[in-house]
Structures are given as structure tokens and as C-alpha cells.
Amino acid sequence: MKDPREVIIRPIVTERSFDQIEGENRYTFEVAKTSNKIEIAKAIHDIFGVDVVKVNIVNVKAKPKRVRAVPGYTRTWKKAIVKLAEGQTIDFYGTM
Numbered sequence: 834m835k836d837p838r839e840v841i842i843r844p845i846v847t848e849r850s851f852d853q854i855e856g857e858n859r860y861t862f863e864v865a866k867t868s869n870k871i872e873i874a875k876a877i878h879d880i881f882g883v884d885v886v887k888v889n890i891v892n893v894k895a896k897p898k899r900v901r902a903v904p905g906y907t908r909t910w911k912k913a914i915v916k917l918a919e920g921q922t923i924d925f926y927g928t929m
Contacts, residue, residue, distance in 0.1 A: 837876035884918040
């Protein structure tokens with residue numbers, strides 16, 4: 834059994850992710866590459882104490898980038914979009 838803090842790496846904070854939070858009650862996280870939907874749902878429940886309804890996973894591919902004259906790639910990573918039960922929220926900043 835994995836530690837929940839090893840499964841969930843960080844929340845994704847973008848305009849699009851905030852629109853999904855407000856409109857559809859969906860939260861976006863960067864997760865470990867080896868984790869699956871069941872592990873992600875359990876980790877979210879253990880860390881934040883909320884009920885997870887659905888988990889969608891996206892493997893984000895590397896994009897070509899260049900630093901001066903040296904070509905390279907960004908890293909590959911896994912993203913999870915988690916839908917919470919009606920009326921439940923996650924407070925990232927501790928403002929509530």
C-alpha cells in the first residue's frame with residue numbers, strides 16, 4: 834500500500850482548473866506515474882477527507898523545447914482530474 838502523499842504530488846493551479854472547480858466540482862492534480870484510479874481516489878479521500886465520485890487520468894507527453902542552442906524535451910507526467918461528491922470542496926489555501 835502506497836502512502837497517499839506519494840500518490841498525489843501537487844494540485845494543478847491554472848485558469849482552466851479553477852473554471853472546472855467552480856463549474857463542475859472537478860479538481861486537477863499531478864500524480865505519480867505508477868498510480869491508478871483506485872489509488873488516486875483513496876489518496877484524495879485520505880488526505881482531504883472528501884468523497885470521490887470519478888477519476889479521469891491523462892498521461893501528459895513531453896513537448897520539444899530549446900534552451901539557447903540545445904534542443905531538449907519537457908518531462909512526461911500524469912494528471913488526474915477528480916470529481917467530488919455534490920456539496921464537497923477542497924480548500925487548497927486554508928481560507929475557509
